[in-house]
Amino acid sequence: MRAVCPGSFDPATAGHLDIIERAAVCFDEVIVAVGQNSAKSHMFSAPERVELMRAACAHLSSVSVSPLDGLLVDFCRSRGAPVIVKGVRSCGDFEYEVQMAQWNKELEGIETLLIPAAAKWSYLSSTKVREVASLGGDVRPHVPLAIAEQVQRRVAELRQAQGE
Ligand code: PNS
Numbered sequence: 001m002r003a004v005c006p007g008s009f010d011p012a013t014a015g016h017l018d019i020i021e022r023a024a025v026c027f028d029e030v031i032v033a034v035g036q037n038s039a040k041s042h043m044f045s046a047p048e049r050v051e052l053m054r055a056a057c058a059h060l061s062s063v064s065v066s067p068l069d070g071l072l073v074d075f076c077r078s079r080g081a082p083v084i085v086k087g088v089r090s091c092g093d094f095e096y097e098v099q100m101a102q103w104n105k106e107l108e109g110i111e112t113l114l115i116p117a118a119a120k121w122s123y124l125s126s127t128k129v130r131e132v133a134s135l136g137g138d139v140r141p142h143v144p145l146a147i148a149e150q151v152q153r154r155v156a157e158l159r160q161a162q163g164e
Protein backbone atom coordinates (compact mmCIF):
# COMPACT_ATOMS: atom_id res chain seq x y z
CA MET A 1 0.00 0.00 0.00
CA ARG A 2 1.05 3.57 -0.72
CA ALA A 3 1.02 6.36 1.88
CA VAL A 4 1.51 10.11 1.73
CA CYS A 5 3.57 12.06 4.30
CA PRO A 6 2.61 15.72 3.85
CA GLY A 7 4.12 18.84 5.33
CA SER A 8 5.66 22.17 4.58
CA PHE A 9 9.14 21.02 5.71
CA ASP A 10 10.71 24.47 6.00
CA PRO A 11 13.19 23.04 6.68
CA ALA A 12 12.69 19.31 7.23
CA THR A 13 13.84 18.36 10.71
CA ALA A 14 15.35 15.16 12.09
CA GLY A 15 11.87 14.52 13.53
CA HIS A 16 10.24 14.69 10.08
CA LEU A 17 12.80 12.30 8.66
CA ASP A 18 12.23 9.90 11.55
CA ILE A 19 8.49 9.81 10.78
CA ILE A 20 9.15 9.27 7.05
CA GLU A 21 11.57 6.42 7.80
CA ARG A 22 9.06 4.79 10.16
CA ALA A 23 6.28 5.19 7.56
CA ALA A 24 8.56 3.53 5.00
CA VAL A 25 8.78 0.50 7.29
CA CYS A 26 4.97 0.23 7.40
CA PHE A 27 4.08 0.90 3.74
CA ASP A 28 5.32 -0.41 0.37
CA GLU A 29 5.74 3.13 -0.93
CA VAL A 30 5.76 6.55 0.70
CA ILE A 31 5.27 9.81 -1.17
CA VAL A 32 6.43 12.90 0.69
CA ALA A 33 4.14 15.78 -0.36
CA VAL A 34 5.81 19.16 0.08
CA GLY A 35 3.12 21.83 0.44
CA GLN A 36 2.58 25.38 1.61
CA ASN A 37 1.17 26.40 4.93
CA SER A 38 -0.36 29.80 4.20
CA ALA A 39 -0.19 30.67 7.91
CA LYS A 40 3.63 30.39 7.90
CA SER A 41 6.39 32.47 6.31
CA HIS A 42 8.95 30.35 4.51
CA MET A 43 12.75 30.25 4.66
CA PHE A 44 12.96 28.12 1.50
CA SER A 45 10.81 28.34 -1.64
CA ALA A 46 8.57 25.40 -2.57
CA PRO A 47 10.99 24.05 -5.26
CA GLU A 48 13.90 24.42 -2.81
CA ARG A 49 12.02 22.50 -0.13
CA VAL A 50 11.28 19.69 -2.61
CA GLU A 51 14.98 19.46 -3.55
CA LEU A 52 16.09 19.53 0.10
CA MET A 53 13.64 16.78 0.98
CA ARG A 54 14.83 14.70 -2.00
CA ALA A 55 18.38 15.00 -0.71
CA ALA A 56 17.29 14.06 2.82
CA CYS A 57 15.40 10.97 1.57
CA ALA A 58 17.97 9.81 -0.99
CA HIS A 59 18.85 6.76 1.13
CA LEU A 60 15.21 5.54 1.20
CA SER A 61 14.48 3.54 -1.96
CA SER A 62 10.69 3.33 -1.44
CA VAL A 63 10.28 7.05 -0.75
CA SER A 64 9.65 9.71 -3.42
CA VAL A 65 9.11 13.45 -3.02
CA SER A 66 6.62 15.64 -4.92
CA PRO A 67 5.30 19.18 -4.67
CA LEU A 68 1.78 19.53 -3.25
CA ASP A 69 -0.53 22.12 -4.81
CA GLY A 70 -4.22 22.25 -3.98
CA LEU A 71 -6.03 19.85 -1.71
CA LEU A 72 -4.09 17.06 -0.07
CA VAL A 73 -6.93 14.60 -0.66
CA ASP A 74 -6.80 15.29 -4.43
CA PHE A 75 -3.05 14.62 -4.33
CA CYS A 76 -3.66 11.33 -2.48
CA ARG A 77 -6.36 10.19 -4.92
CA SER A 78 -4.27 11.09 -7.98
CA ARG A 79 -1.35 9.04 -6.61
CA GLY A 80 -3.48 6.05 -5.56
CA ALA A 81 -2.63 6.54 -1.89
CA PRO A 82 -5.52 5.87 0.53
CA VAL A 83 -3.57 6.82 3.65
CA ILE A 84 -1.92 9.95 5.06
CA VAL A 85 0.78 9.53 7.72
CA LYS A 86 1.70 12.36 10.08
CA GLY A 87 3.75 12.66 13.24
CA VAL A 88 2.38 14.09 16.48
CA ARG A 89 4.57 15.61 19.20
CA SER A 90 2.02 16.88 21.68
CA CYS A 91 -1.64 17.34 22.58
CA GLY A 92 -1.58 20.57 20.56
CA ASP A 93 -0.44 18.69 17.47
CA PHE A 94 -3.04 16.01 18.13
CA GLU A 95 -5.96 18.46 18.19
CA TYR A 96 -4.79 20.07 14.95
CA GLU A 97 -4.14 16.75 13.22
CA VAL A 98 -7.45 15.18 14.26
CA GLN A 99 -9.34 18.09 12.73
CA MET A 100 -7.34 17.78 9.48
CA ALA A 101 -7.83 14.01 9.50
CA GLN A 102 -11.59 14.40 9.89
CA TRP A 103 -11.71 16.85 6.98
CA ASN A 104 -9.67 14.54 4.78
CA LYS A 105 -11.85 11.55 5.68
CA GLU A 106 -15.02 13.55 5.05
CA LEU A 107 -13.83 15.03 1.74
CA GLU A 108 -12.49 11.92 0.03
CA GLY A 109 -12.51 8.99 2.47
CA ILE A 110 -8.74 9.24 2.98
CA GLU A 111 -7.58 7.76 6.30
CA THR A 112 -4.91 9.35 8.48
CA LEU A 113 -2.49 7.43 10.66
CA LEU A 114 -0.74 9.42 13.39
CA ILE A 115 2.68 8.27 14.57
CA PRO A 116 3.92 9.54 17.95
CA ALA A 117 7.13 11.53 17.56
CA ALA A 118 10.26 9.93 18.96
CA ALA A 119 10.78 11.30 22.49
CA LYS A 120 14.23 12.61 21.54
CA TRP A 121 12.69 14.76 18.78
CA SER A 122 9.43 15.79 20.43
CA TYR A 123 10.66 19.36 21.10
CA LEU A 124 11.69 19.93 17.48
CA SER A 125 9.82 22.13 15.03
CA SER A 126 10.78 23.79 11.77
CA THR A 127 9.79 27.13 13.30
CA LYS A 128 12.28 26.75 16.17
CA VAL A 129 14.98 25.42 13.84
CA ARG A 130 14.57 28.56 11.69
CA GLU A 131 14.65 30.81 14.76
CA VAL A 132 17.70 29.17 16.36
CA ALA A 133 19.60 29.04 13.05
CA SER A 134 18.80 32.65 12.20
CA LEU A 135 20.18 33.75 15.59
CA GLY A 136 23.45 31.91 15.02
CA GLY A 137 22.68 28.65 16.86
CA ASP A 138 23.99 25.33 15.59
CA VAL A 139 21.07 23.27 14.26
CA ARG A 140 23.18 20.57 12.61
CA PRO A 141 22.03 17.91 15.13
CA HIS A 142 18.38 18.82 14.47
CA VAL A 143 18.11 18.65 10.68
CA PRO A 144 18.99 15.86 8.23
CA LEU A 145 22.70 15.94 7.41
CA ALA A 146 21.93 16.44 3.72
CA ILE A 147 20.29 19.82 4.33
CA ALA A 148 22.21 21.27 7.31
CA GLU A 149 24.65 23.11 5.06
CA GLN A 150 21.81 24.63 3.01
CA VAL A 151 20.17 25.95 6.18
CA GLN A 152 23.40 27.60 7.28
CA ARG A 153 23.93 29.04 3.80
CA ARG A 154 20.41 30.50 3.70
CA VAL A 155 20.86 32.08 7.13
CA ALA A 156 24.10 33.70 5.93
CA GLU A 157 22.34 34.97 2.77
CA LEU A 158 19.48 36.44 4.80
CA ARG A 159 21.91 38.15 7.19
CA GLN A 160 23.87 39.58 4.27
CA ALA A 161 20.65 40.86 2.68
CA GLN A 162 19.78 42.57 5.98
CA GLY A 163 23.22 44.22 5.98
CA GLU A 164 24.46 42.46 9.12
O1 PNS B 1 3.98 21.09 7.99
P1 PNS B 1 2.54 21.52 8.04
O2 PNS B 1 2.46 23.01 8.18
O3 PNS B 1 1.75 20.78 9.07
O4 PNS B 1 1.94 21.16 6.62
C1 PNS B 1 0.63 21.52 6.34
C2 PNS B 1 0.12 20.90 5.03
C3 PNS B 1 0.88 21.43 3.83
C4 PNS B 1 0.28 19.39 5.09
C5 PNS B 1 -1.37 21.29 5.00
O5 PNS B 1 -1.48 22.67 5.05
C6 PNS B 1 -2.12 20.72 3.82
O6 PNS B 1 -2.56 19.59 3.85
N1 PNS B 1 -2.25 21.54 2.77
C7 PNS B 1 -2.96 21.15 1.58
C8 PNS B 1 -4.29 21.92 1.46
C9 PNS B 1 -5.42 21.14 2.09
O7 PNS B 1 -5.69 20.00 1.74
N2 PNS B 1 -6.07 21.77 3.06
C10 PNS B 1 -7.19 21.19 3.77
C11 PNS B 1 -6.71 20.36 4.92
S1 PNS B 1 -8.03 19.85 5.91
